Every structure is written in C-alpha cells, then in structure tokens.
Amino acid sequence: MHKNVIFCFSGTGNCLDLAKNVARGLGGADIVMLRKTPAVTDVREAERVGFVFPCYGGGAPEDVLEYARTIRVGKDAYTFAACLCSAYAGTGLYELNKIIPLKYWRVVTHQCSCIWLFPHRLMMPMLSPAMAQARSEKIAGEIAWDVLAMTVSKKSPPNNPVNRAENAAWPLIAKKKIAAFQVSDACISCGQCEKLCPRGNIRMENGRPVFGRDCAQCLGCLQFCPKEAISIGKITDKREHYHNPNVKAADLMQSVIRME
Numbered sequence: 001m002h003k004n005v006i007f008c009f010s011g012t013g014n015c016l017d018l019a020k021n022v023a024r025g026l027g028g029a030d031i032v033m034l035r036k037t038p039a040v041t042d043v044r045e046a047e048r049v050g051f052v053f054p055c056y057g058g059g060a061p062e063d064v065l066e067y068a069r070t071i072r073v074g075k076d077a078y079t080f081a082a083c084l085c086s087a088y089a090g091t092g093l094y095e096l097n098k099i100i101p102l103k104y105w106r107v108v109t110h111q112c113s114c115i116w117l118f119p120h121r122l123m124m125p126m127l128s129p130a131m132a133q134a135r136s137e138k139i140a141g142e143i144a145w146d147v148l149a150m151t152v153s154k155k156s157p158p159n160n161p162v163n164r165a166e167n168a169a170w171p172l173i174a175k176k177k178i179a180a181f182q183v184s185d186a187c188i189s190c191g192q193c194e195k196l197c198p199r200g201n202i203r204m205e206n207g208r209p210v211f212g213r214d215c216a217q218c219l220g221c222l223q224f225c226p227k228e229a230i231s232i233g234k235i236t237d238k239r240e241h242y243h244n245p246n247v248k249a250a251d252l253m254q255s256v257i258r259m260e
C-alpha cells in the first residue's frame, strides 16, 4: 500500500480528476474507488488518508458514508477530504467527519453533473467548462500543498439545516428519477454502462441495458454513453451531456489507481 491513500467516489469524473491531481501534488498515492465493495478498507499503514466525493442532494452519496464506516485508518494518520459540488457542499463533509475525524477539508465547485436538474454550466461561480477545470486543477495543487504541510482546518465542516432537510427528502426525489431511466434505439449494445455502474445496477439483456432500482444516481451511464442513448425523461435529451474532460469511462471502472 502507498503511504498516501485517497478514497474516491466519482460519477462523471470531476472527483477522480481532482483526486488524481491531489495525488500528483503529494508525489503519488493509491486512489481507491468507492465502487461496489472497495478493494481496500484497511489503511492503517497509510500516513495520509483522503476522501474525494461529490455532493448529491445536499449530502454525500450514501455509498461514501456506508463505505467510510468500514474503513480502518491509523490513529496517527493525517486525514483530509474534498467535496465537489456545483454550488454548495451540503452536509457530506460534516457526516464523514463524524465517522472519520478530518484534520482538513475543502469544498470545490465544478460543472454540474445532474443534467436532469440543471444544465452542466450552472455552477457557482458561473465558469465555462475550461475555466472550471483550470480552477479545479489549481485548487487540487493547493490541497496537496496544505496536506503536505499538515494544515488543520479552523472551522468544522458545514452543517446547514436547509441542506439537511434537502438531503432527508433526497431519497424520494431520486427514487422517481431512478424509475425514469430509458434507453433509445441509438443504443449500440456496447455494454459500457453495465461495466461502469458503481453498484452493478445495470445488466445487459438481449443487447440492451436493463436498469434496476439500486441506483446511486451518479449518472455515469448517461453522461458517458457514446451514443447518448440513455435518458431520464425528455429533459436529458435536450441538455448537453457532460463528463470531466480528462476522465474516460474506463478510468472509473478501476478499483485501485496507483499514481506515481
């Protein structure tokens, strides 16, 4: 195991790209993807342990918190986390901090991956995809610098009651969207969506994806589909699709990514 370990959940690549850039700044790291059952959970040998994940519906994706409960961190390890979001971090960092106390945390805004809700350019501050990416890379460098300097955040992570309420209502909102996944005749039966789904919720039947109900709402299947054949209602057909420019679907399918 590398002395630096970063646990990462990523649907459309913004988090994986940031995790990779932080790893580069640290001089290397093992990035453990939080997919299905993570390949590594005992990191008691690691000196620095980080988490990079998105905000979904005012909180962390439930997978992140569920997996965090199984992760064993050494008592002297330096711990840190970054939450990516389009506008606000919600309560994810706060909840993670309760499970694994964090020495340092950052919020990074980037393009919005939730295109059934907003166009991907709707982020705070409003930046073009290229500018948002450049800013994310710059912040990744700052995070790596802070981690190497063992910086301790002065404030506790945000715990806004409005975001708590939003996150409590989120499973009901997500449930409706989960039931609305469709595939069009543009599907070429490549099976990428089946391999990409972090929960193994998609299976190919007669050359077409069939969507189960155990969906994390990461939208990787929809956003990376080479033929834009997957949709959640008409709105996602109209909107421009988005995934991080530096991340390919195959990158997200790996369980551990060694960065030197």
Ligand SMILES: Cc1cc2nc3c(=O)[nH]c(=O)nc-3n(C[C@H](O)[C@H](O)[C@H](O)COP(=O)(O)O)c2cc1C
Pocket: 009, 010, 011, 012, 013, 014, 015, 016, 053, 054, 055, 056, 057, 058, 059, 084, 085, 086, 087, 088, 089, 090, 110, 111, 112, 113, 114, 115, 217, 218, 219, 244
């Ligand atoms: C289902 C879903 C819900 C989201 N909810 C929020 C939210 O509540 N607040 C926010 O600022 N961004 C929200 N986002 C935007 C993502 O946090 C943001 O686009 C992030 O960069 C995605 O990271 P990824 O590319 O690694 O998946 C949501 C995205 C998705 C897919």
